[in-house]
Structures are given as C-alpha cells and as structure tokens.
Amino acid sequence: MSKPTDLVQGTLDLLILKILALEPMHGWAIAHRIHQMSNDVLQVGQSALYPALHKLEQQGWIEAEWKISDNNRRAKYYKLTRAGRKAMDKEAIQWERLSAAISLIVRTA
Amino acid sequence: MSRFATQFRLRLRSLFRRTRVEQELDEELQYHLERELQQGLAAGLTPEEARYAALRALGPITQSKEECRDMRRLAWIENVVKDIQYAVRGLGHNPVFSLTVILSLALGIGANTAVYSVMYAVLFRSLPVKDPEHLVQLASYDSAGAAADSSVSYRHFKDMKVALGNEAEAFATRGQSLVRASLGGQELEPIVVEEVTANYFTGLQVGATIGRVLLPEDDEAGGSALAVISHAMWQRRFGGGPSAIGTTVKVKDKIYTIVGVAAEEFHGVQAHNQIDVWIPLTVSLPPNWLSSTGSQVLAVMARLKPEANRAQLESAADAAFRHFRSEHFSKEPSLYLRFRPAGAGLSSLGRQYQKPLLILMISVGVILLLCCANVANLLLARQQARRHEIGVRLSLGASRGRIFLQLMAEAFVLGSLGMVCGLGLAFAGGRLLVGFLPEGRLPVSLDLTPDLQVLAFTATIGLAAAFSAALVPTLRASGTKEVEGLGHGARAVGRLRFGRSLVVGQVAGSLILLVAAGLMTQTLHNLSLADVGFDRNALVAFEPSFPDEISVGQRATAFRELIQRVEALPGVKGATYTPESIYAGGGWAGLAYIPGEFDPSAQQQVALLRVGPQFFDVLGIRLAQGQVFSVADHQQTVRRVVINQAAARHYFGDRSPIGQRLEIRGDGTYTFEVIGVVRDVKHYGIRNRVCGDRVAYLAQNNERPMGTVFVRSAIGPRGLRPAVQTAALQAGSKMVIERFRTVDADVNGMVAKERLVGTLAVVLAGIAITLAVVGLYGVLAYSVGRREREFGVRMALGAAPSIVLSMILREAVFLVGVALFIGIPGALGFSRLLSGLVYGVALTDSETFVLASLTIALIACIAALIPATRAASIDPASALRSE
Numbered sequence: 001m002s003k004p005t006d007l008v009q010g011t012l013d014l015l016i017l018k019i020l021a022l023e024p025m026h027g028w029a030i031a032h033r034i035h036q037m038s039n040d041v042l043q044v045g046q047s048a049l050y051p052a053l054h055k056l057e058q059q060g061w062i063e064a065e066w067k068i069s070d071n072n073r074r075a076k077y078y079k080l081t082r083a084g085r086k087a088m089d090k091e092a093i094q095w096e097r098l099s100a101a102i103s104l105i106v107r108t109a
Numbered sequence: 110m111s112r113f114a115t116q117f118r119l120r121l122r123s124l125f126r127r128t129r130v131e132q133e134l135d136e137e138l139q140y141h142l143e144r145e146l147q148q149g150l151a152a153g154l155t156p157e158e159a160r161y162a163a164l165r166a167l168g169p170i171t172q173s174k175e176e177c178r179d180m181r182r183l184a185w186i187e188n189v190v191k192d193i194q195y196a197v198r199g200l201g202h203n204p205v206f207s208l209t210v211i212l213s214l215a216l217g218i219g220a221n222t223a224v225y226s227v228m229y230a231v232l233f234r235s236l237p238v239k240d241p242e243h244l245v246q247l248a249s250y251d252s253a254g255a256a257a258d259s260s261v262s263y264r265h266f267k268d269m270k271v272a273l274g275n276e277a278e279a280f281a282t283r284g285q286s287l288v289r290a291s292l293g294g295q296e297l298e299p300i301v302v303e304e305v306t307a308n309y310f311t312g313l314q315v316g317a318t319i320g321r322v323l324l325p326e327d328d329e330a331g332g333s334a335l336a337v338i339s340h341a342m343w344q345r346r347f348g349g350g351p352s353a354i355g356t357t358v359k360v361k362d363k364i365y366t367i368v369g370v371a372a373e374e375f376h377g378v379q380a381h382n383q384i385d386v387w388i389p390l391t392v393s394l395p396p397n398w399l400s401s402t403g404s405q406v407l408a409v410m411a412r413l414k415p416e417a418n419r420a421q422l423e424s425a426a427d428a429a430f431r432h433f434r435s436e437h438f439s440k441e442p443s444l445y446l447r448f449r450p451a452g453a454g455l456s457s458l459g460r461q462y463q464k465p466l467l468i469l470m471i472s473v474g475v476i477l478l479l480c481c482a483n484v485a486n487l488l489l490a491r492q493q494a495r496r497h498e499i500g501v502r503l504s505l506g507a508s509r510g511r512i513f514l515q516l517m518a519e520a521f522v523l524g525s526l527g528m529v530c531g532l533g534l535a536f537a538g539g540r541l542l543v544g545f546l547p548e549g550r551l552p553v554s555l556d557l558t559p560d561l562q563v564l565a566f567t568a569t570i571g572l573a574a575a576f577s578a579a580l581v582p583t584l585r586a587s588g589t590k591e592v593e594g595l596g597h598g599a600r601a602v603g604r605l606r607f608g609r610s611l612v613v614g615q616v617a618g619s620l621i622l623l624v625a626a627g628l629m630t631q632t633l634h635n636l637s638l639a640d641v642g643f644d645r646n647a648l649v650a651f652e653p654s655f656p657d658e659i660s661v662g663q664r665a666t667a668f669r670e671l672i673q674r675v676e677a678l679p680g681v682k683g684a685t686y687t688p689e690s691i692y693a694g695g696g697w698a699g700l701a702y703i704p705g706e707f708d709p710s711a712q713q714q715v716a717l718l719r720v721g722p723q724f725f726d727v728l729g730i731r732l733a734q735g736q737v738f739s740v741a742d743h744q745q746t747v748r749r750v751v752i753n754q755a756a757a758r759h760y761f762g763d764r765s766p767i768g769q770r771l772e773i774r775g776d777g778t779y780t781f782e783v784i785g786v787v788r789d790v791k792h793y794g795i796r797n798r799v800c801g802d803r804v805a806y807l808a809q810n811n812e813r814p815m816g817t818v819f820v821r822s823a824i825g826p827r828g829l830r831p832a833v834q835t836a837a838l839q840a841g842s843k844m845v846i847e848r849f850r851t852v853d854a855d856v857n858g859m860v861a862k863e864r865l866v867g868t869l870a871v872v873l874a875g876i877a878i879t880l881a882v883v884g885l886y887g888v889l890a891y892s893v894g895r896r897e898r899e900f901g902v903r904m905a906l907g908a909a910p911s912i913v914l915s916m917i918l919r920e921a922v923f924l925v926g927v928a929l930f931i932g933i934p935g936a937l938g939f940s941r942l943l944s945g946l947v948y949g950v951a952l953t954d955s956e957t958f959v960l961a962s963l964t965i966a967l968i969a970c971i972a973a974l975i976p977a978t979r980a981a982s983i984d985p986a987s988a989l990r991s992e
Binding site: 058 | 119133134136137138140141143144145147169170172173176177781
C-alpha cells in the first residue's frame with residue numbers, strides 16, 4: 001500500500017484534480033479510479049485521501065455536493081471548480097517539468 | 110473573489126454548524142467503508158473476511174478524521190476553546206498550585222496597575238473636552254531649559270492673548286483655592302473655587318448641563334459677577350434641580366449669581382482637584398491686580414485652531430512674553446515661553462511627581478519580573494510532574510504543537526485570573542498611593558476608575574507576564590521525548606539549571622530594591638532628625654476661622670481672647686501666631702538692603718515673617734545676638750527687625766548687625782533697625798532654600814492678630830484639641846478651629862515625595878526578598894529531593910551529615926554570590942535615579958550596599974538551611990531502597 005508520504009508532495013492533489021476533471025465523483029470512486037488508471041500501482045488510503053479532499057474543498061478548487069450514488073446511497077460528490085481547473089493546469093505543467101528533470105537525471109547519471 | 114467567499118462560507122460553516130459537518134464526515138467515511146466491503150464481497154470473500162479487509166484498507170479512522178478537521182482550518186478555534194476548558198479542569202484539580210500562581214501574578218500585576226493608574230491619572234488622562242490634543246499650556250522655561258512655570262499677571266496674559274490673535278483662544282486660570290462660601294445666604298463647608306477668565310469654558314470647549322457657562326463677553330466692562338457650579342455640587346446642593354440657576358453664591362465677600370452647571374464629567378484643569386465653583390477672575394481679583402504688572406498669579410492655556418501654524422503661534426507668544434518681561438522685569442533672569450501639550454490639563458502635581466512615580470514604576474516592574482520568575486519555577490515543577498502524562502499523549506499521536514498550545518492555554522487561564530485579582534489589588538493600592546500625595550490646603554482627589562487605557566495596560570502586562578513565565582517550562586515540556594516521559598527515572602538537569610538562573614535573577618532584583626530601600630530609609634531617618642532650628646516636637650498648629658459677617662475688629666478681639674485662653678490651659682507652655690503659612694509651603698518674600706544700596710540685580714531677596722508675641726519662645730528659636738521683640742513692639746507698628754544668621758552674614762559680614770539699619774520692601778518700603786539675630790530656622794521645608802535662607806522677622810501688631818496659631822504643649826494634640834475647641838467657643842464670634850495638626854506633621858508633609866518613595870521602597874523590597882527566598886527555597890528543595898539517593902550513597906559510604914549540609918549551603922552561597930555579582934552594578938544604576946530624593950546619604954553609600962548584601966546573604970542562608978537539614982537527616986537505608 002502506498003502511504004501518502006510515498007507520493008511526491010502535492011502529487012495526490014494533482015491526481016485528484018485530474019480524475020475529477022473527467023466527471024464529479026465521490027471519495028471511494030476517486031481512490032478506485034486512481035488505482036485502476038495507474039494499472040494497480042498506486043493505492044490511496046482514505047487516511048490520505050479525505051484530508052486531501054477537505055483541503056482542496058477548503059481551497060475552493062473542488063466543490064462538494066450530496067447526491068444519490070450508483071448503489072442508491074447518499075454520497076458526497078466532488079467536482080472541479082473553475083479555479084480548480086486553472087490550478088490543475090498549473091500543477092500539471094509543474095509536474096511535467098519536475099518528472100522530466102528527474103527522468104533526465106535517472107537516465108543519464 | 111467568489112473563491113474567497115466560498116472559503117469563508119465553508120469556514121463559518123465548520124465553526125457554527127459543527128455537528129452537521131461532523132455528521133457529514135462520518136457519513137462520508139462510512140460510505141467509503143461500505144464500498145470497500147461490497148468490493149470484497151464481490152471478489153468472493155466471506156462477509157467476515159470482507160469486513161476485516163475493508164477496515165484494514167481504511168486505516169486509522171480517528172486520525173484521518175482529525176486531519177480532515179485540521180484541513181478545515183477553523184479547527185484552531187475549537188482547539189483553543191477545548192484547551193481552555195481542559196486547562197480550567199486541570200488547574201481545578203490542583204488548587205494550591207493554581208492559587209499560588211494566581212496570587213503571585215496578581216501581586217505583580219496589581220502593583221504595576223496601581224502605580225500605572227496613579228501615573229496615568231495625574232499625567233496622562235485626557236481632559237473630558239473636545240479635541241484635547243489642541244490644548245496647550247503657555248509654559249515658561251529658564252535659560253537652562255528647566256521648567257520655570259512662572260505665573261503671569263493679567264496684563265501679561267492680555268498681551269500674549271493679543272499676540273496669538275484669532276488662531277488660538279488663550280485663557281487663564283488663577284488656580285484653585287479652598288474658601289469659605291455661602292450659598293443663597295446659607296453658610297457652606299469650605300468649597301474649592303477656581304478663578305478663571307470668562308473665556309475659560311469656550312476655550313476648553315466645555316458646555317453646560319443646564320443654564321450656560323461663562324462666555325468671553327462676561328469679562329467686558331469690568332466683568333459680571335457670575336458663577337458656574339460643578340455637576341457634583343449641583344447634585345449635592347440642589348439635588349440636580351433647576352433652582353440652582355439664579356441662586357447667589359458668596360465667595361470671599363463678593364456675591365456671584367449662578368448662571369449654569371458645567372458638563373458632568375468636567376471638574377477643572379488639574380487632575381487632582383475637583384472644582385466646585387468657577388468665578389470670573391476679572392471680578393474676584395482686587396482691581397489693582399488687573400492693572401499691575403507685579404501680580405503674577407495666572408497660568409495661561411490656549412486652544413489652537415486645528416489648521417493653525419503651531420510653530421508660528423509659539424514664536425509669536427514667546428515674543429510677546431519676552432517683550433513684556435524685558436519691559437517690566439528687565440532685572441530678573443530671562444525666561445522663554447513654549448507650548449506644552451495640555452490635553453491632560455495642567456498636571457502640576459504629575460510633573461512634580463514624575464520622577465518618584467517613574468522610580469516606583471521601575472520598582473514594581475522588578476517585582477513583576479520576580480513574580481514571573483516564581484511562577485516560571487512553579488510551572489516548571491508542575492510540567493516536570495506531568496512528563497509522564499505528556500509522554501503518553503505524544504505516544505498516542507498528539508503533535509508537539511498541540512501540546513505546547515494546550516500548556517499555553519493553562520498560562521492564559523492563570524494570567525487572566527491573575528489579572529482579575531490584580532485589578533482588585535490595584536484599586537486598593539492606588540488609593541493607598543494617593544494617600545501619600547501631599548494634601549496641601551486642598552484635598553487631593555484623583556479619578557482612579559480604570560478606563561480602557563489602564564485596562565489595556567493591565568491586560569498587556571498580565572498576559573505578557575503569564576506567557577513569558579510559561580514559555581520556557583512549556584517548551585521544555587512539549588519537547589519531552591516520548592520514551593523519556595514514559596520512563597521512570599526521568600532526570601531533569603535542565604530544570605535545575607533554568608531554576609537556578611531564575612533564582613539568581615530574583616536575588617539580584619531584590620538586592621536592587623533593598624539597596625534603594627536602605628538609601629531611602631536613611632533619608633527618611635535623616636529628615637526626621639534634621640535640625641530645623643526649632644523644637645518641632647510637642648508643637649501644635651491650627652487656624653481660627655470666622656464667618657463673613659464677623660467684622661475685622663471682632664475677629665481680632667476673639668483671636669486675642671483665644672490665645673489667652675489657650676495659654677491658660679493646663680500643660681500649655683505658650684501660644685503665638687503668624688499670618689504667614691509657614692511649614693505648609695507658603696510664605697511671603699520681599700527685598701532687603703542696607704539703605705542706599707538697593708540693587709535689583711544683587712541677591713537681596715529675603716523671606717519676610719510677621720510674628721506675634723512670644724513667637725521665638727514658643728517655637729524654641731534660639732537667640733544668637735541682641736534681643737527679640739518686646740511686648741511693646743507688638744502694641745504699635747514699630748520699625749524693628751530680627752534677622753537670622755544667614756541674613757546677618759549676608760548683609761553685615763563680620764560687623765555686628767545690632768543697631769544697624771535695613772531697608773525692607775514688603776508691602777511698602779521702610780527702614781528698620783536690627784535688634785536681634787536668631788539661629789537659622791527651616792521655616793519653608795527641610796530641603797527648600799528660599800531667598801538664600803535669609804529671613805527677616807517683623808513684629809505683627811497685636812491689634813491685628815491673624816493666621817496660624819502655634820501652641821507649645823506638654824499634652825499631645827489629641828488631648829489638646831477638645832480644650833482648644835472649647836476655648837474657641839468661649840472666645841466667641843462664631844470662631845471655628847481649622848486644620849488642627851502637629852507642626853511635625855506639617856514639616857514631614859513637605860517631604861511627601863521622599864516619604865512616598867521611601868515607604869514603598871521598603872514594602873517592595875520586603876516583597877522582593879520574600880519572593881526571592883521562596884524561589885531559592887524551591888530550587889534547593891527540589892535539588893535535595895532529586896539527589897536524595899546520591900546523599901544516601903554518600904552517607905552510607907561514611908559522609909557525615911555536616912558534609913551533606915555544607916554541600917547544600919555551598920550551593921546556596923554560590924547562587925547568592927553570583928546574584929550579588931550581578932545585583933550590585935544593577936543597584937548602583939538604579940540608585941542613581943534617587944538623586945535629588947536622598948538626603949544626608951551618598952547614592953553609592955558603601956555601608957548600605959554591604960549591609961543590603963549581607964542581609965540578603967543571611968536570609969538566603971536561612972532559607973537554605975531547611976532543605977539542607979533535610980538532606981543531612983536522610984536515612985541512607987531508606988534512600989537507597991526507594992529507587
């Protein structure tokens with residue numbers, strides 16, 4: 001299991017924003033989707049996920065709404081805000097730069 | 110923009126709808142758990158296995174909930190509230206500790222607030238008028254730049270008023286005096302009257318509660334005899350009714366018609382006096398005073414227009430001030446004039462007491478530091494005892510930051526409670542302080558109601574004290590290592606080192622105050638023994654007073670009758686009188702010179718003292734040469750004078766003054782024959798030098814006796830008083846005896862500043878030593894407790910109890926030694942502030958320093974003896990078994 005500290009600082013935020021850019025989703029679905037999309041490499045525990053979600057909501061990057069879920073239960077759905085989309089683009093560019101830089105060192109050194 | 114609005118809404122929501130937010134968090138996490146469970150079941154696990162897997166995947170729920178709350182940021186407010194509740198509970202469990210800390214803080218905070226509130230009341234409290242910052246006093250300074258505060262004549266005031274023009278409203282006051290008055294024909298207790306120019310109220314911008322205030326035009330055409338009364342007097346005398354307007358008030362034989370009541374909160378321009386009645390000085394002053402240049406009795410203030418050019422006005426007023434002086438007082442030392450901010454009124458008492466109050470402020474500041482040190486020591490011990498608890502909480506995942514905040518919440522609670530108790534103490538202490546201010550002829554009444562500024566001061570020092578005392582112990586405690594805290598033999602070397610340095614600071618601080626107390630005690634002692642030139646023991650003074658309707662002749666008869674009756678009283682050796690109010694800060698001065706040698710630039714001022722029969726005998730003033738006045742000298746106006754030795758030396762050098770002539774300018778210029786020389790006497794205060802100590806005694810014609818009566822009596826003042834009152838009644842003419850007191854009290858009253866600083870220095874030094882001793886005892890007792898095992902081992906190996914005893918005493922001596930090393934330079938610095946207050950003792954008096962150091966060392970050793978004997982009586986066997 002990947003502990004939150006295993007992810008580069010801020011990476012989880014970017015992943016959440018990216019996932020939510022597709023469609024509004026509740027917490028469990030986000031974790032599930034990250035797991036799936038990373039080919040089972042990344043597993044996000046709730047202990048990292050929910051604090052991150054609450055922080056993003058507090059920052060105004062995502063909004064929450066209670067909706068009926070696919071299994072007919074009330075669930076808290078998160079969706080990206082305009083500010084969130086901007087932040088995501090910025091974070092994504094930064095991530096690209098960072099990972100490119102790291103790859104460069106890993107490959108050449 | 111909307112993003113911030115969202116954030117704000119969310120934060121408010123998490124603060125005010127906490128239950129709802131908490132429920133939602135639960136529900137959200139519950140949903141997550143269910144989905145995990147479903148997934149497990151779908152993967153073919155048994156419900157039991159699925160549940161276990163789900164819970165494992167979920168991880169520690171409570172912790173992540175806590176983190177979610179933290180993310181909602183307002184958590185800190187909830188935490189603060191919780192921390193405070195927790196702190197209150199925790200302190201309640203340990204009442205002795207809490208009470209000790211609260212009282213320590215209350216003592217320090219209370220003392221500081223008391224001194225500050227008095228200082229604030231006499232120096233800084235704004236007058237209750239509109240825009241007080243635009244008020245200035247036209248204050249004079251001498252060439253050395255020291256405040257001369259010389260009064261000016263009415264003509265001089267007029268000149269300056271004209272010079273200021275329309276840009277500033279200059280107004281003047283003669284100051285306040287306690288006078289007999291009658292209201293609508295009915296005799297009153299003496300009231301406080303202030304004589305002012307009619308534009309006083311408009312200048313200050315004080316309005317009327319009912320009726321009207323004096324207006325500038327009331328001074329025109331010789332002035333109108335109108336009066337304004339204070340709100341307090343209105344309530345007292347008229348019950349707040351409208352009948353006040355139009356009632357007449359008779360002050361000093363003139364009748365004034367009340368036209369209004371001043372605004373409720375206004376009581377004059379001196380913080381320490383409450384005025385009852387204001388009257389226009391153009392009416393109250395003798396007419397020739399308004400035109401003479403020599404009747405310098407006014408203090409001048411002005412309200413500057415907001416847009417006025419201050420510097421320009423100042424130089425205009427200065428020019429007018431100097432011009433007038435150069436025309437009429439060309440021989441006197443030159444003075445210049447400056448605007449002094451007068452938003453707080455004239456504060457003459459405050460300026461006089463600025464330095465004593467500053468000294469006290471520093472002293473109570475030291476006390477506060479000592480209190481803080483004690484509190485820090487107590488907290489350190491408490492935190493030490495809680496290491497186990499803190500260790501447990503750290504292991505359970507509490508962050509160091511949270512623990513730090515929680516412990517600081519405790520400091521906050523202690524500080525707040527200390528503040529509340531301190532305010533109570535301050536109120537009592539402030540009254541006590543005011544009691545030290547000199548009564549003079551007017552009752553001192555200071556408004557000490559704590560207003561926002563004083564409360565802000567208290568809150569600031571209170572919280573600063575509590576937090577600074579708590580900082581190090583709390584940092585220590587929140588820095589506890591989990592394992593260390595949980596372990597048993599927690600060692601605390603740091604606690605000792607910090608505690609020791611606190612004790613060193615405390616002992617040093619108390620040395621500083623003790624030296625100050627020592628210097629001031631000697632000062633008071635010297636002052637009480639100072640040779641005033643007469644026998645001030647068993648000498649009583651009082652002032653006969655008559656209602657207005659008694660004629661001058663009737664007064665004189667009754668006065669003489671009184672003297673005779675008092676002289677006939679058993680135990681009374683003699684009675685006399687003088688019209689001058691000596692020993693009470695008053696006096697009369699003139700010029701004296703050898704006929705034909707008048708030179709206004711030379712030192713020819715002389716204090717003039719008119720004396721009744723037997724004056725020198727009754728006061729015990731010894732004759733040096735010649736003779737004193739005979740009975741016949743008092744029966745007509747004679748031109749004979751008795752001078753003191755200082756005057757004799759000044760005017761006649763080595764020649765014999767007897768039979769020589771002196772021309773004296775008092776209320777007229779006459780030539781006198783010197784008939785005697787008496788020893789120098791300090792009639793005007795022990796420290797005051799008036800007219801170069803030169804005194805000329807003139808014989809008061811016994812046809813017109815008046816002023817203060819002095820009685821030499823074997824009976825104490827308490828026994829004498831009823832007899833004197835009976836004598837006054839028998840003497841007739843509705844005579845009343847006022848200001849009955851001993852001359853010794855009067856003389857002491859003139860050194861009120863020294864008494865204030867001296868008495869409080871002793872009290873504060875006592876408090877400081879107590880605090881230091883408690884601190885020292887605490888540290889040594891802790892040290893002994895910690896080393897019990899070590900002492901046990903030593904004694905088991907053959908160390909005699911005396912060796913252990915001396916070990917502890919040596920530690921105490923070392924601490925005190927370091928403290929004295931720091932404290933002596935500190936005391937040298939602090940005692941410098943006392944210059945001008947000490948009398949007959951050097952500021953660096955080595956005996957005082959040695960004695961103070963020895964006293965502290967001795968007291969410290971006694972404090973150390975208790976833990977030391979405990980250490981020496983340790984039973985090695987039980988000490989070794991205990992661990």
